[in-house]
Amino acid sequence: xxxxxxxxxxxxxxxxxxxxxxxxxxxxxxxxxxxxxxxxxxxxxxxxxxxxxxxxxxxxxxxxxxxxxxxxxxxxxxxxxxxxxxxxxxxxxxxxxxxxxxxxxxxxxxxxxxxxxxxxxxxxxxxxxxxxxxxxxxxxxxxxxxxxxxxxxxxxxxxxxxxxxxxxxxxxxxxxxxxxxxxxxxxxxxxxxxxxxxxxxxxxxxxxxxxxxxxxxxxxxxxxxxxxxxxxxxxxxxxxxxxxxxxxxxxxxxxxxxxxxxxxxxxxxxxxxxxxxxxxxxxx
Amino acid sequence: xxxxxxxxxxxxxxxxxxxxxxxxxxxxxxxxxxxxxxxxxxxxxxxxxxxxxxxxxxxxxxxxxxxxxxxxxxxxxxxxxxxxxxxxxxxxxxxxxxxxxxxxxxxxxxxxxxxxxxxxxxxxxxxxxxxxxxxxxxxxxxxxxxxxxxxxxxxxxxxxxxxxxxxxxxxxxxxxxxxxxxxxxxxxxxxxxxxxxxxxxxxxxxxxxxxxxxxxxxxxxxxxxxxxxxxxxxxxxxxxxxxxxxxxxxxxxxxxxxxxxxxxxxxxxxxxxxxxxxxxxxxxxxxxxxxxxxxxxxxxxxxxxxxxxxxxxx
Numbered sequence: 001x002x003x004x005x006x007x008x009x010x011x012x013x014x015x016x017x018x019x020x021x022x023x024x025x026x027x028x029x030x031x032x033x034x035x036x037x038x039x040x041x042x043x044x045x046x047x048x049x050x051x052x053x054x055x056x057x058x059x060x061x062x063x064x065x066x067x068x069x070x071x072x073x074x075x076x077x078x079x080x081x082x083x084x085x086x087x088x089x090x091x092x093x094x095x096x097x098x099x100x101x102x103x104x105x106x107x108x109x110x111x112x113x114x115x116x117x118x119x120x121x122x123x124x125x126x127x128x129x130x131x132x133x134x135x136x137x138x139x140x141x142x143x144x145x146x147x148x149x150x151x152x153x154x155x156x157x158x159x160x161x162x163x164x165x166x167x168x169x170x171x172x173x174x175x176x177x178x179x180x181x182x183x184x185x186x187x188x189x190x191x192x193x194x195x196x197x198x199x200x201x202x203x204x205x206x207x208x209x210x211x212x213x214x215x216x217x218x219x220x221x222x223x224x225x226x227x228x229x230x231x232x233x234x235x236x237x238x239x240x241x242x243x244x245x246x247x248x249x250x251x252x253x254x255x256x257x258x259x260x261x262x263x264x265x266x267x268x269x270x271x272x273x274x275x276x277x278x279x280x281x282x283x284x
Numbered sequence: 285x286x287x288x289x290x291x292x293x294x295x296x297x298x299x300x301x302x303x304x305x306x307x308x309x310x311x312x313x314x315x316x317x318x319x320x321x322x323x324x325x326x327x328x329x330x331x332x333x334x335x336x337x338x339x340x341x342x343x344x345x346x347x348x349x350x351x352x353x354x355x356x357x358x359x360x361x362x363x364x365x366x367x368x369x370x371x372x373x374x375x376x377x378x379x380x381x382x383x384x385x386x387x388x389x390x391x392x393x394x395x396x397x398x399x400x401x402x403x404x405x406x407x408x409x410x411x412x413x414x415x416x417x418x419x420x421x422x423x424x425x426x427x428x429x430x431x432x433x434x435x436x437x438x439x440x441x442x443x444x445x446x447x448x449x450x451x452x453x454x455x456x457x458x459x460x461x462x463x464x465x466x467x468x469x470x471x472x473x474x475x476x477x478x479x480x481x482x483x484x485x486x487x488x489x490x491x492x493x494x495x496x497x498x499x500x501x502x503x504x505x506x507x508x509x510x511x512x513x514x515x516x517x518x519x520x521x522x523x524x525x526x527x528x529x530x531x532x533x534x535x536x537x538x539x540x541x542x543x544x545x546x547x548x549x550x551x552x553x554x555x556x557x558x559x560x561x562x563x564x565x566x567x568x569x570x571x572x573x574x575x576x577x578x579x580x581x582x583x584x585x586x587x588x589x590x591x592x593x594x595x596x597x598x
Binding site for chain 1: 289316398406431440542
């Protein structure tokens with residue numbers, strides 16, 4: 001990452017560099033401290049914490065808190081639920097959004113722009129205005145308290161944003177390709193599947209990275225459409241864990257670390273995609 | 285697919301054909317086939333069913349009194365007039381104003397300063413950047429729990445403050461009504477600053493360095509260059525960040541729920557947490573919906589700002 005091999009031309013630069021690194025090291029250390037501290041707590045034993053205090057240096061090293069969270073705390077099952085919901089939501093939302101974006105970007109749909117705006121506006125609504133009716137609708141359809149309901153709700157709510165972003169991306173593709181494909185006799189679906197989707201791969205990757213962390217991190221929708229503990233995704237299960245192991249901070253810390261690891265992996269693996277996904281709508 | 289071509293062909297033969305090739309091709313792409321309509325309508329209906337319809341229902345419910353069983357009783361504007369004399373609503377609204385200003389202001393100051401510091405590529409910048417935007421990938425629930433551990437009376441926050449000479453006497457940050465909301469705010473900013481930094485870094489990348497150099501040659505100092513050369517170029521980023529931050533602030537729920545659930549004594553209630561409590565814990569669906577409508581009305585101006593910015597044709 002450090003691509004700079006700038007040879008300082010004046011002595012003053014040296015001094016500045018030194019000050020810069022000093023300040024930034026302190027800031028960075030402060031920034032990662034909560035993470036480090038929680039990791040240390042998670043690796044200590046309950047006896048150590050209750051005897052020496054939460055803030056003391058560790059006097060023990062054990063993975064038992066991870067075991068407790070994983071097995072008794074139901075974190076294992078919750079992680080599974082989260083992965084199922086996240087995968088299903090990401091695939092469904094990107095697929096549906098790409099269809100709508102394709103139609104809106106490549107065809108002269110009457111009032112296409114207004115439709116796009118309305119769809120984006122839906123995503124910007126505060127979710128609070130949807131919560132009560134959404135839980136009612138789920139009850140009515142008999143899908144309340146199922147992972148399916150959670151997926152459907154998140155797909156519906158996310159659609160507008162992803163349609164908007166993919167629309168922008170598809171508009172930027174060269175028109176000549178479509179014209180050429182049309183002259184060759186390719187139908188609409190064929191153009192979508194063989195020309196547009198492959199070209200959209202970078203955009204889809206960025207959006208998938210972004211949406212998977214959003215869905216994985218969601219708490220509010222899960223609390224709205226789920227009731228049974230065993231169906232909870234990891235965020236909601238964590239809060240339960242915290243309620244059940246009130247003073248066992250090592251278990252709570254271990255549970256939150258387990259919940260943090262998958263998104264951290266996605267982040268480091270797709271850092272570039274992730275950042276470019278965040279920038280959507282800003283750098284125009 | 286052949287059906288589509290047929291429709292398109294029919295459309296093409298319908299009108300006068302004055303320019304045999306160009307006009308025909310144009311017309312081909314002017315017709316929208318049923319298949320294409322279907323591609324648009326399916327996603328649109330999903331969103332309509334799960335977003336627009338429920339939103340509309342919230343408005344309706346907000347004029348009723350209902351506990352979820354039996355029929356909803358229409359009560360007119362009673363829910364809204366009740367709000368005026370509801371002390372918890374007043375607290376939540378006050379807290380939300382504090383939250384918008386604190387969360388927005390501090391994370392922008394932190395994010396912009398960090399972006400300015402880490403803008404120029406040099407050794408180590410990548411590591412600093414990654415460390416600062418790492419918290420962004422943790423869920424707000426995880427962030428909340430991390431900081432609950434930090435804020436324990438015998439935890440590191442009190443120990444570190446003690447180490448720099450501030451004796452807090454095992455202060456219970458989250459249990460003290462005076463400090464609870466501020467303590468949550470710190471946790472939220474810890475997570476948000478990296479995001480704002482990323483946005484500003486992108487904005488700074490789009491700035492023309494030649495302008496700054498020219499100003500430097502003309503004798504403008506660092507602050508003047510920032511204020512009069514860089515800031516105006518960041519106008520678009522600022523608008524987006526402003527709208528996004530306010531919308532986010534009005535949505536904030538998870539982190540408060542994970543850290544205090546609105547307590548102690550409702551002192552950390554935000555509009556969103558209070559709405560959730562009224563709607564789902566107290567099952568007072570009419571009043572809960574009215575609170576949701578208020579959140580919506582507060583957000584709408586910023587939603588429009590964002591929409592106007594996002595859809596501007598360049």
